[in-house]
Amino acid sequence: MTDTKNVFISHVHADDDGLKKLKDLLKPQGVEIRDSSIHTGKFNDASNPEYIKTQILAPAISWAGVFVCYVSPKTKDSEWVNWEIEYAAKQDKRIVGVWAHGESECDLPSALKEHADALVGWNGSAIVDAINGKDQWEKPDGGACTPVPIKRHPC
Numbered sequence: 001m002t003d004t005k006n007v008f009i010s011h012v013h014a015d016d017d018g019l020k021k022l023k024d025l026l027k028p029q030g031v032e033i034r035d036s037s038i039h040t041g042k043f044n045d046a047s048n049p050e051y052i053k054t055q056i057l058a059p060a061i062s063w064a065g066v067f068v069c070y071v072s073p074k075t076k077d078s079e080w081v082n083w084e085i086e087y088a089a090k091q092d093k094r095i096v097g098v099w100a101h102g103e104s105e106c107d108l109p110s111a112l113k114e115h116a117d118a119l120v121g122w123n124g125s126a127i128v129d130a131i132n133g134k135d136q137w138e139k140p141d142g143g144a145c146t147p148v149p150i151k152r153h154p155c
Helices: 013-029 049-063 079-090 110-115 124-131
Strands: 003-010 031-035 066-071 094-099 118-120
Touching (some): 003 049, 003 079, 013 124, 049 079, 094 124, 118 124
Parallel strands (some): 094 118
16 A cells, blocks of 8 residues: 655755655555655746745645655755755654765755755665554664754744
């Protein structure tokens, strides 16, 4: 039986190919990802940043049950990725960082360091566990790393 998850996958457009790899990795785990993020196959013509944030990204993040950040060297400095993570945190979404396929380790986006509930390597079962609520902290190879201190507190 397939478990369908509504997920927003934050990423930079240069990593669009990784989204398909991520979804394909999770299928054998019995999880189908319904992704509301904006990517090459689902692009928009909007150019006003405020419109993109409030009318395109915010509703897509709000719709998702879980927020995933696809971590690559390019995400660290992305203003958009950091904004998306901050917005997801304000929406009290579960925030999961997933190291990009083949990534050896890189700096994390600052908002992910602050708000992540989990950070996992490229392993289908670890990603599914993190999406389903397991707080775990891994290096890209799946080895344990020091948990990222979280500043977010439950009300």
